[in-house]
Amino acid sequence: MSQPRWAVVVPVKRLGAAKSRLRGALVGVPHEELALALAADTLRAVLACPAVAEALVVTNDARVAAAARALGARVLPDEPDAGLNAAFRHGAAAVPAGWVAGITADLPALRPAELAGALLAAQNGRTGVRRFVPDAPGGGTVLLAAPPGVDLDPRFGVGSAAAHAASGALALTGDWPSLRRDVDTAADLADAAALGLGSRTAALVEVVRPARAAG
Known part of the structure; x- marks a missing residue:
């Protein structure tokens, strides 16, 4: 029997406001280019x-929307200033009945096979229960998954892993390092580079490396 295929929601902020703690991480690279690269590499892997039938990008940024459509995603307008959880809910509401997941847009090392493994794990075990994947440090969430008929009910933000667990979601603990490695800081970006970056982020990192070597 074939496995169900998923709709995956990927919210992306306006590039100028996205990933503020990464600002200046790649000297000489415009911040918006780095934020767009992270999102594009995440979406390409999704x-x-x-296991993925459709990706829905929720954004109000024209460059993000154009890149998402070029990759084959469906784009939905975000509600101004509504926040990340509202964007996840908006995307999930646009999905017909079925398996739906929300994933953060800052996973530039993501491997499709690892995402497939996590989604398969989310389908197994107790029925009618949401599942989530904590980030590498353990306090955040990179993936939230819901079965048919169950609201995604996202609780992303500071301490989201504990918030999702408190809401009844169950943590998935598989060996998926590229899925768990979200990028908020320059140190996170270095860790993601050690795993192997997607092509768009890797190209920006390669621009910076020769300059550092020359210096």
Whole structure:
């Protein structure tokens, strides 16, 4: 029997406001270019995952929307100033009945096979229960998954892993390092680079490396 395929919601802020703690992480690279690269590499991996039927990008940024459509995603307008959880809810509401997941847009090392493994794990076990994948440090959330008929009910933000657990979601603990490695800081970006970055983020990092070597 074939496995169900997922709709995956990927909210992306306006590039000028996204990933503020990464500002200046790549000297000489405009911040908006780095934020766009992180989102594009995340989305490319999502769309390459065999378990994914559709990706929905929720954004009000025209450059993000254009890149998402070029990759094959569906784009939904974000509600101004509504916040990340509202964007996840908005995307999930646009999905027909079925399996739905929300994923953060800052996973530039994401491997499609690891995402497929996490989504498969979310389908197994107790029925009618949301599942989530904590980030590498353990306090945040990179993936939240809901079965048919169950609201996604996102609780992203500071301490989201504990918030999702308190809401009844169950943590998934598989070995998925590229899925768990979200990028908020320059140190996170270095850790993601050690795992192997997607092409768009890698190209920006390569621009910076020769300059550092020359200096």
